[in-house]
Amino acid sequence: MGSDGKQLSRRHLAELERIVGKKGVRADPTARSAYESDAFMLQRASAEVIVLPRTTAEAAAAIKVLREAGLVVVPRGAGTGLSGGARPVENGAIVGTARMRDVLEVNAEDRYARVQAGVVNVHLTAACADAGLFYGPDPSSQTACTIGGNVGNNSGGPHGFKYGSTNRHVLGLTMVDSSGEVIQLGGPGAAGDGDLDLLGPVVGSEGMLGLVTEVTVQLLPRPEKVETLLCLFESLDACCDAVSEMIARRLEPSAIEILDRLTIEAVEASVLRAGYPDNAEAVMLVEVEGGDEEVDATSADVIEVARAFGAFDTRRTTDPVERKRLWAGRKGAFGAMGRIAPDLYVADVVAPRTRLREIVSAATVACRERNLKLANVFHAGDGNLHPNISYDRRDADEVRRVLEAGRIIMEACVAAGGSLTGEHGIGLEKQDEMCLVFSDDDLEAMDQLRAAFDPDAFWNPGKMLPVRGCREIHTRPLPVHSPAAEGAS
Amino acid sequence: MTTATDPTGTMDLGPVRAACQEAGVELDDAGGVGGGPVARPATEAALGNLIALLADRGHQSPIRLVPCGGGGQLHWCRPDATLAPAGFLQLSMGALLGDPSATGVVEYVPGDGTLTALAGADLSVLRATVAEGGHRLTPAIFGSCTLGGVLASGRSGLDRHSFGPTRHHLLGMRMIDGTGRHLRSGGRLVKNVTGFDLHRLHAGGRGIFGPIVEASMRLMPAPEAEQYVTSPPATSTAAAVELALAIRGTTTIREQGLFVRDRVVHVLMSGRGRQVEADRRRLEGLVTGLEEHEPGPGAEAFHLAGERQTAVRLSTVPSKIAGTISALEASIGGLTGAVIQPGVAQVDLPQDLISGASAWPSPLEARISVRGGVPEPLRSGLTATVAPAGPESRWTRRLVEAFDPAGLFQTEGFPARS
Ligand SMILES: Cc1cc2nc3c(=O)[nH]c(=O)nc-3n(C[C@H](O)[C@H](O)[C@H](O)COP(=O)(O)OP(=O)(O)OC[C@H]3O[C@@H](n4cnc5c(N)ncnc54)[C@H](O)[C@@H]3O)c2cc1C
Numbered sequence: 001m002g003s004d005g006k007q008l009s010r011r012h013l014a015e016l017e018r019i020v021g022k023k024g025v026r027a028d029p030t031a032r033s034a035y036e037s038d039a040f041m042l043q044r045a046s047a048e049v050i051v052l053p054r055t056t057a058e059a060a061a062a063i064k065v066l067r068e069a070g071l072v073v074v075p076r077g078a079g080t081g082l083s084g085g086a087r088p089v090e091n092g093a094i095v096g097t098a099r100m101r102d103v104l105e106v107n108a109e110d111r112y113a114r115v116q117a118g119v120v121n122v123h124l125t126a127a128c129a130d131a132g133l134f135y136g137p138d139p140s141s142q143t144a145c146t147i148g149g150n151v152g153n154n155s156g157g158p159h160g161f162k163y164g165s166t167n168r169h170v171l172g173l174t175m176v177d178s179s180g181e182v183i184q185l186g187g188p189g190a191a192g193d194g195d196l197d198l199l200g201p202v203v204g205s206e207g208m209l210g211l212v213t214e215v216t217v218q219l220l221p222r223p224e225k226v227e228t229l230l231c232l233f234e235s236l237d238a239c240c241d242a243v244s245e246m247i248a249r250r251l252e253p254s255a256i257e258i259l260d261r262l263t264i265e266a267v268e269a270s271v272l273r274a275g276y277p278d279n280a281e282a283v284m285l286v287e288v289e290g291g292d293e294e295v296d297a298t299s300a301d302v303i304e305v306a307r308a309f310g311a312f313d314t315r316r317t318t319d320p321v322e323r324k325r326l327w328a329g330r331k332g333a334f335g336a337m338g339r340i341a342p343d344l345y346v347a348d349v350v351a352p353r354t355r356l357r358e359i360v361s362a363a364t365v366a367c368r369e370r371n372l373k374l375a376n377v378f379h380a381g382d383g384n385l386h387p388n389i390s391y392d393r394r395d396a397d398e399v400r401r402v403l404e405a406g407r408i409i410m411e412a413c414v415a416a417g418g419s420l421t422g423e424h425g426i427g428l429e430k431q432d433e434m435c436l437v438f439s440d441d442d443l444e445a446m447d448q449l450r451a452a453f454d455p456d457a458f459w460n461p462g463k464m465l466p467v468r469g470c471r472e473i474h475t476r477p478l479p480v481h482s483p484a485a486e487g488a489s
Numbered sequence: 490m491t492t493a494t495d496p497t498g499t500m501d502l503g504p505v506r507a508a509c510q511e512a513g514v515e516l517d518d519a520g521g522v523g524g525g526p527v528a529r530p531a532t533e534a535a536l537g538n539l540i541a542l543l544a545d546r547g548h549q550s551p552i553r554l555v556p557c558g559g560g561g562q563l564h565w566c567r568p569d570a571t572l573a574p575a576g577f578l579q580l581s582m583g584a585l586l587g588d589p590s591a592t593g594v595v596e597y598v599p600g601d602g603t604l605t606a607l608a609g610a611d612l613s614v615l616r617a618t619v620a621e622g623g624h625r626l627t628p629a630i631f632g633s634c635t636l637g638g639v640l641a642s643g644r645s646g647l648d649r650h651s652f653g654p655t656r657h658h659l660l661g662m663r664m665i666d667g668t669g670r671h672l673r674s675g676g677r678l679v680k681n682v683t684g685f686d687l688h689r690l691h692a693g694g695r696g697i698f699g700p701i702v703e704a705s706m707r708l709m710p711a712p713e714a715e716q717y718v719t720s721p722p723a724t725s726t727a728a729a730v731e732l733a734l735a736i737r738g739t740t741t742i743r744e745q746g747l748f749v750r751d752r753v754v755h756v757l758m759s760g761r762g763r764q765v766e767a768d769r770r771r772l773e774g775l776v777t778g779l780e781e782h783e784p785g786p787g788a789e790a791f792h793l794a795g796e797r798q799t800a801v802r803l804s805t806v807p808s809k810i811a812g813t814i815s816a817l818e819a820s821i822g823g824l825t826g827a828v829i830q831p832g833v834a835q836v837d838l839p840q841d842l843i844s845g846a847s848a849w850p851s852p853l854e855a856r857i858s859v860r861g862g863v864p865e866p867l868r869s870g871l872t873a874t875v876a877p878a879g880p881e882s883r884w885t886r887r888l889v890e891a892f893d894p895a896g897l898f899q900t901e902g903f904p905a906r907s
Contacts, residue, residue: 111832112806153682156680164653175880181880183879189806189809189832189856190804191645191856192656192693193643193644193645193649193654193802193858194642194643194693194802194858195693195858195904196694197643197694198690198881198885200689201685201687201689204685222740223740244600248599250602250711251710290760291741291743291764291767293763293766294764297761298761350680352598352601352678353600353602354600417678419680421682421683422682423682424682426684434683437683438684442672442673442684443684446684449690450685452887
């Protein structure tokens, strides 16, 4: 229904079809149901229409029609987001980038690429491989997620330890604003220093400031040497402590990841079979990149620390095939957990890197007390924990316990000086918890920032910022979400 | 909205004095940078109150505020306030440090590689603090400047080559806006995507959204070894730039900093000891007659040799820098230089170099950003290049209306609006 309570008119539908072609407009129940949620499955809603433009010009023209029709818009990439950012909203259309998949330019000399927002992360790296270059951010979902979605959530990935999240790689953007105007921010060769940085707030804005249609990103030269290390521990705590020590010693590998026993078992039982040993409580997967000499020196240091903290075995490889297999296990870990239970709640919090063990323990206790199955696989080097809780969404009580545990993990993290989310965003999942970190004034200021870009709340309304004031949230206990209640929303 | 319209005007200090008294803030009529009036708040609460009071009165008589660290960056980002200091009330961010011997460090967590400090903290003091724990702080800008000043002016150092711009290492901030609200954005940890990044507006915002009070930064490990080497002078700036581009083009030399000045290529290498040695040998295969310089602390010598007071900065992609330099030198009749980075190359033009110039070369395939006084004939050529149109201009206007409705912190010409 549009805001006037009527369905999107035939005229508007026809106009949209004229702009993006018949294949680019879907209002049938099958399509609408396919777009009901992103990978945060607990909240579903139906879009009025799904529009899939092929170019910036088509997107801009479609936005004008949707606006005239009285709809609001949720931008969407591949829908792999884990916080509900791409879930449809009431009176809303989805404008997706699934047909904007062109790599427009790879400039090897100046080391940048210009891509349409719907380009899948891993396709970008493939497109610049011949030039000896790669794209830094590598979310574990990289075979599906889009560069536009990465911009929306300021996504990271295992190698974010060295290369940082998406915001360190975006040089420029093309966006469509709520009046259908196209704007270009930054671009190759723009230093941006000393200028007002509008690009900064847009990256990570969860689709609430406009539709990104093209992205210019920096590319990095492929390192001379890459070595992958596997360190095996008898205890998860010791593995966490070893990471804290590596950070304290200021070692600079490019990735430090941890997988616990349950994750290892899930991966090894799946098609991925990475070759992780079955006798370890925790595996630390480390990658070291650079020149021959620095890789040798850093790898030796990593192994020394791991052993000092009780690693009972360490392995190292520079063989590309073996390395690929080890990483496939890590990157496919969430998927592999599908074997444990039908649904997975992927928490995403950041702890000070001096207190990794403490937060992992808090998550373990919260899940044990609620009789929930917890598996840990996370970007340990950044302190970015992903306690993964398996559940069955048809079991309302289990869902309640999962969300309760999730909330406790967030609270423990914030109390330790950590943050609510390291890469998955706030979306619908953590709106109320924003009050754990920010005051009403802070949140009002964020809303003012949003309104400066989008005065009519046309883009992805009702996400990220809490709907209720913090005082109300603090004084009244949070309602516990239940899928039954949310199904209709 | 009140805006500063008369850059040479003197501000009526009457309402300022009254507000300072009410907020309990010390006012020194002529003790600021360039002899301008300066308010020295002892607490953040007092500073917030003062701004709130002035915002309420701002509509009656134009009051212009400028947050001030050591004043070292003012010429760079607020030339209006240095040209006519009597027209602005400087807000001393150093006063918030309290005791003159205070470092301004709020929290240095060596085990997490992060630093939180007050905006008025001296960058060199912060650098020394984190060096003790084996870290370094970007930007590597030497000389007197404060953390808040460097962030607000959007400056990066020559270490931008290896770390990217300073703003990429800014983790979070506390600030006071133009209505006196105390705000917070981001956090203190190295990874965080909680909420909108309001702090990114303040980094490079030149103080137009109000003062930065505190900032948290990601730190980098101090390198095991550093080598600073220079090439013999080339036949021209363009030839030296070509050599620098060749160094950048080899992925087997991991240079950490690279610039050309007076036809000489300056290279900084740092990292693990044996790697730096190996890279140095490879560099010798590319450039004969390398001269090694004694690295100062944090390769200070390299950074000092490369720093330049800039009136105008040109930025372009590396592949276009040699052509840009040749065209520029032909038109301004002097030797320039360039900073070469992985994805961007820059020419910093100091005032004296462009003072006699009458026009920009045409075509000029570079972005121009103005950081100080620009001679009149060149100024006219700039307007079209720097003023954005459409949504960007509207967004900027609305941001200013939201965070500084009384226009206390606004300045002519920034951000450029159509
Ligand atoms: C198995 C699995 C592993 C994951 N691993 C990681 C990981 O390692 N690191 C990590 O950071 N994340 C990870 N994620 C989360 C997710 O993949 C990322 O957030 C990803 O960037 C989302 O991309 P998407 O294309 O699917 O975007 P979507 O989910 O479609 O959208 C994400 C957000 O961005 C907005 N958006 C999308 N496209 C645009 C656009 N063109 N313009 C404006 N806004 C837009 C949406 O409105 C939404 O708010 C993982 C998810 C899964 C399912």
